[in-house]
Amino acid sequence: MKILRFLLIILFYFIISIQNTIADEAKMLKGLEIFNETAACAGCHTMKAAGAEGNVGPNLDTVAGLTVESVIDMVTHGLGVMPAYGEEEILTPEEIEIVSTYVVNSAGK
């Protein structure tokens, strides 16, 4: 009986783990789509993981100290020639969070 209970707990955590991984991958795919398509970040930035080779803004594979918070801030408010995707309502806050998470977890890979 104890063994069965133990196996059920293991199975439960396994399913949760798979669900999380699927959710993470779905978020990353959505992030990639925003990066390459919706926001066209790839037009100006290089990032190998996205196959992007833009050369106007910094190569994201070389940027030091990227955090989700700092990328959200940058994408929301823009800088120089980079549009303010949040202020100008080009992306929704949710899309900004997704693409920022994607960038932080893909840059340098």
Added chain:
Amino acid sequence: MKKKEKKLNLNRRNFLASTASIAGLAATASVVPISISNANHTDGEKGLPEFISWKDRNALIVHSDKGIETHRSAIGESLITPNRNVYIRNNMPTMTDDQIGNRNDWKVSIEGVKNPKTFTLAQLKKLGHTTMASILQCSGNGRGFFEHKVRGSQWKTGAAACVFWTGVPMKAVVEACGGVNASAVFMTSAGVDHEPTGLDPKKAMVERSVPKVVFKDAMLAWEMNGVPLPNAHGGPLRMVTPGYFGINNVKHLGRVAFTEKESSVKYMKKSYRISPIGKKGSQYPSCWEMPVKSWITRPTDETGTVRAGKVQIVGVAMGGTKKVRSVKVSVDGGKSWKRAKFIGPDLGKYAWRQFAFEANLKSGTYNIASLASNGSKKQPELRMENRRGYAHNGWKDHSVNITVV
């Protein structure tokens, strides 16, 4: 996966090859859960981008491939900063040799003068020839000391350099064009490095207006520290506006116009404005004249522990648009100050002066600071808080802690 790949390709933009998305998906598909997937960009593990592979990696801190800072102790032990150590901050991609073509055929148009003309670089070289030392400093040098979270490279002291420029005085160019139009208020310089990107010039063109009077000391430079102006620093021709922040020293120069109004491009109207935190707009001052400033370059926390006894504290001091007059040094965090000596040659008011102060230090920890004055203004203790972290010249943040053993 193929289904998602297809979906992503439905709205494919022209500039992306379809392989980009496939590569991206392949990379994404192998991603591990987000919580443990963090990029590691530790300093020293990266090389330099190809366009500046000739620079000294050991002298530089890489914030990104377009934001590269000089180590505090590497800005020039003998006053002038060697090209291989000079920082990089470019708003547009550096133009390539192919895009530039024959350097002597490079063209710059001069407008807002009695007789507007276009000169090739070869023609400019016949108009005049001079050499001048001046400081190149990014408006955001010192941004890394601000405590509110400021976007942009977190420069400390190394987005600055003192270099020799060689070129033609802007005065000679103006004279060759019959003089400046009386109605002009600004000298407006425009780069052409946005052109290869195909981006909207209103958003991407680096066009900067400065007060007209600046032309009297300005020059069009084609050499930097005795070599042809490197592409990465705006070659083959750059505007030099001495005493003014780096952004006004427009790279890859294509036009200089004497205008009644400031340029209306984004880099003039919206960017580089010194505004309060939380506010922005063209009503705030533009990053023009650099303020008086100094900082210690040796010893620092970068140079390791210091042996007890006589210690030479050295650094650089600048007066902005005025000659720097004095520098004081403190070894007790600003409680007491003593005058330092200027050393080395005086290369004019637009260059920085080196200073040295001999201290006798026992073992312990010290906060050492420098405070410069240009006669009418001296460095404040604290930074001027502003939204984008510009124009920092407060002495306290620029002080360094050293350990004497």
